[in-house]
Amino acid sequence: MSSKLWGGRFTGATDPLMEKFNASIDFDRKLWRVDIAGSQAYARALGQAGILAADEVAALVDGLDQVAAEWEAGTFVLHASDEDIHTANERRLTELIGAIAGKLHTGRSRNDQIATDVRLWLRAEITALRGHLHDLMRVAVDRAEQEIDILMPGYTHMQPAQPSSYGWYLLGVETALQRDTERLFGSYARINRC
Structure with missing residues (x-):
């Protein structure tokens, strides 16, 4: 089973050349600011809809502020496993605030995010x-x-x-x-x- 978000049906390892071809982080790293803004707006919307508690919304928004501060300061560290801007920001958010970061995907796909x-x-x-x-x-x-x-x-x-x-x-x-x-x-x- 693949650890990639898109690899749920694969049983073997992905060729490194395919991984490099599929990764978009080199291009979409310029989207970091809008990716974070969109995620913060989405977290607030989940709170307004009653799906997330107020403390969860605050944790997500504050954590995303920390991620943004790292990008702004030039200290954000990309990992080889960061396929795109979403996985990079989400990985770092999870490192900062824990499993609650996963709730940010409630009802939202990566396709929604990139659009x-x-x-x-x-x-x-x-x-x-x-x-x-x-x-x-x-x-x-x-x-x-x-x-x-x-x-x-x-x-x-x-x-x-x-x-x-x-x-x-x-x-x-x-x-x-x-x-x-x-x-x-x-x-x-x-x-x-x-």
Whole structure:
């Protein structure tokens, strides 16, 4: 019997190459913050539903705060057995607070966790990217005003065409960035749903 969460039907050992292929911790370690936030929210929801006692919720939330502090300080130690961010955080939570950590999975699958984590992470990243895009658009407009008299060839079908200015070119870049920003926030609305 496998000790892996996904290995319940396997009778033999998994090839190390398969273990390496299946592990996602190298990628999803960046999800630690949202994984912990999602788990804390879920613990509170279990408490509100009467599934966990108030002291259990407090132990889970406080333990997850400790795990977050380790990530924040750069002292969180990943183990070879940590396949993904969930198993890493849950292993450490269990080390800190004991078996009560297992109650965090009441009614929740790892698939639920990753779907939540990715959506929360994308929300934050899109918001940050939107700010960077707005900054870049401001720079393009400011620079366009300065470069309005700098001549350059305009292009049509990848061929030089009528004369234009570098300022007008930069305004075209700003317009394209504006469309990209609108599309990005269109995706935000779809991501920000259950």
